[in-house]
Amino acid sequence: MPAPAPTNRVRDVIEPVVSGAGLHLEELEVTRVGARTVVSVVLDLHEDETGGLSLDRIADVSRDISAALDDVIPGESTLEVSSPGVSRPLTERRHFARARGRLVTVRLRDGEPVTGRLVSVEGEGPASVLHVVPEPVSIKGRKPVAAPPQDITLDRVRDAHVEVELARLAHGSDAELFGEDLDEDTGTDTDDVDDLDVDDLEPDGSGTDAADPDAGAPAPEES
Known part of the structure; x- marks a missing residue:
């Protein structure tokens, strides 16, 4: 072998x-x-x-x-x-850069978790700064309260991930x-x-329609 x-x-x-x-x-x-x-x-x-x-x-x-x-x-x-x-965990600067514009949850080493829109990522290395606009907090009977934007350095992040947004899935x-x-x-x-x-794949590379997950290709044979 x-x-x-x-x-x-x-x-x-x-x-x-x-x-x-x-x-x-x-x-x-x-x-x-x-x-x-x-x-x-x-x-x-x-x-x-x-x-x-x-x-x-x-x-x-x-x-x-x-x-x-x-x-x-x-x-x-x-x-x-x-x-x-x-579902990929955000563990590197480039992961956060790729998640710009997305709703993320960031757990900090020195504070409460932050859920908000990741607006931008600036700087390099552990000192990179994540600019996050928190989601408004809804209180029953009151208008949602908007928290101030937060600047989080990468070295403060314990773990983070992108939140799946149902409205985005629908579209x-x-x-x-x-x-x-x-x-x-x-x-x-x-x-x-x-x-x-x-x-x-067809000769033109079209293959299966990616918009239809149920239209999967037949199981291939072992070579």
Whole structure:
């Protein structure tokens, strides 16, 4: 049984492909499942961009990654490509930058949690400042009371996450941010929203309609 390719070697091959597609390599994991090598890749937009990573774009870069890995991984392999999704914890500056304009909850090391609209992120490193406008507090029988904006340095953050907004879901604004995933060979699903196998794509790259989660592609066969 051939040994799986080292993660660093796979990274060296994948990073130029991802960078050339104008994307950011968020995570990479290379594991062995039986006789098969599984390469799991998580991609994201760059921090100065907003919105979600489309299924079509994931499909395009997945083909390029698969081709680049042909001579790197011996034996049978599976490539899983996905985007982080709205449930990703915000642990790095770039995560907060990507969440600009979103409703977030930030738990502090030295104070009460803050839930509000993340307006901007300024500075670099632990001293980066998050500008958050808290959500108005509703009191029964009274008008909502707006709290003053807060500037929170990154080193004060214990943990944080994006809040799913039902109004945005109704308009499809949050649906694309739940993360989309494309698996080659096995069709192993890492998300419950949109899944597409590379073998099910039409020649023009259209594939399954990403707007219809129930129109999933047939389960692919093992190679």
